[in-house]
Amino acid sequence: MNFYEKLADIFEEDVTDETILKDLDSYDSLSILSIIAMCDKDYHITVTASEIRALDTVGDLKAFIESRK
Amino acid sequence: MEKLYTLVTGAVSEIGQNVCKKIAANSPLILQGRDFDKLSRFKESLPESKDHLVWQYDFINADNLCFDTASFIESNNIHIKNVVHIAGIAEFFPAHLLNRQNIKTSFDVNFYSILDILSVLAKKKYKSFLNSIVLISSVSVHSASGKGMAAYTSSKAAMEIYAKSIAAEIAPARINSIALGGIKVNKNDGISKSLDSNISSYPLGIGMPDNAADMVSFLLSDNSSWITGQTFIVDGGYSVCKK
Numbered sequence: 164m165n166f167y168e169k170l171a172d173i174f175e176e177d178v179t180d181e182t183i184l185k186d187l188d189s190y191d192s193l194s195i196l197s198i199i200a201m202c203d204k205d206y207h208i209t210v211t212a213s214e215i216r217a218l219d220t221v222g223d224l225k226a227f228i229e230s231r232k
Numbered sequence: 233m234e235k236l237y238t239l240v241t242g243a244v245s246e247i248g249q250n251v252c253k254k255i256a257a258n259s260p261l262i263l264q265g266r267d268f269d270k271l272s273r274f275k276e277s278l279p280e281s282k283d284h285l286v287w288q289y290d291f292i293n294a295d296n297l298c299f300d301t302a303s304f305i306e307s308n309n310i311h312i313k314n315v316v317h318i319a320g321i322a323e324f325f326p327a328h329l330l331n332r333q334n335i336k337t338s339f340d341v342n343f344y345s346i347l348d349i350l351s352v353l354a355k356k357k358y359k360s361f362l363n364s365i366v367l368i369s370s371v372s373v374h375s376a377s378g379k380g381m382a383a384y385t386s387s388k389a390a391m392e393i394y395a396k397s398i399a400a401e402i403a404p405a406r407i408n409s410i411a412l413g414g415i416k417v418n419k420n421d422g423i424s425k426s427l428d429s430n431i432s433s434y435p436l437g438i439g440m441p442d443n444a445a446d447m448v449s450f451l452l453s454d455n456s457s458w459i460t461g462q463t464f465i466v467d468g469g470y471s472v473c474k475k
Binding site for chain 1 (some may be wrong): 325328
């Protein structure tokens with residue numbers, strides 16, 4: 164599964180780089196924890212909830228993960 | 233006479249190391265874990281280090297665990313009197329992504345591992361050597377659990393009820409569970425950091441690995457000789473504190 168498919172699984176809707184995270188229906192503490200778990204398990208990086216909350220779009224999230232790898 | 237060993241699963245986890253240090257002088261240990269080098273180094277650091285054995289084994293997809301447990305006992309010509317099951321994995325899945333496939337790792341490590349091992353030790357041939365079995369569970373089975381923790385809590389719950397249910401069958405050996413609250417370990421992933429915000433819910437403060445080891449040591453000792461089939465909540469008061 165690629166990055167976008169994983170996010171689509173977490174949020175139960177399709178996403179693109181332009182998707183604004185906070186506009187997603189199921190953007191909440193649970194989906195943020197899911198992203199943290201994804202970062203840990205699939206990308207082997209440690210991120211915090213406040214770092215994720217500070218991000219605007221899916222593209223920002225992708226760039227953030229890349230920058231931590 | 234053959235030596236009687238205490239098997240410790242997850243021996244090089246932080247809680248595992250504390251438990252081993254506390255009980256190493258009382259009984260030779262079998263140190264189970266996945267990382268051979270780490271296990272070997274840890275073995276050397278223990279009192280009576282020559283007496284202990286290393287069992288490098290991965291419980292994930294361990295379809296031959298029953299056979300391998302028996303082989304380990306036979307090939308080392310030993311017997312097992314105590315088991316401390318510390319190996320555990322906490323995988324995070326929201327309900328809509330948790331299914332039969334991805335819950336398997338949690339059940340493999342947390343529950344099926346001890347199930348297989350005890351199926352061997354409960355056989356006539358080994359049962360008479362058994363004394364005390366201690367399983368590490370979690371307070372999140374008994375009070376509020378965080379979102380996304382269902383894989384972890386359901387596997388631990390299965391383990392606790394299993395222990396209670398076999399207590400009569402394995403007597404006079406004893407089996408008990410310890411439902412631990414948050415223990416301060418060095419693991420520093422994002423999820424652990426999010427959980428740190430819970431510290432104020434612990435009237436006695438966050439737990440130290442020693443708090444777990446003290447209870448394990450009590451349940452292995454003769455001081456608990458009339459206790460079996462129970463779960464003990466050791467959580468610094470977390471479960472009785474209003475969040």
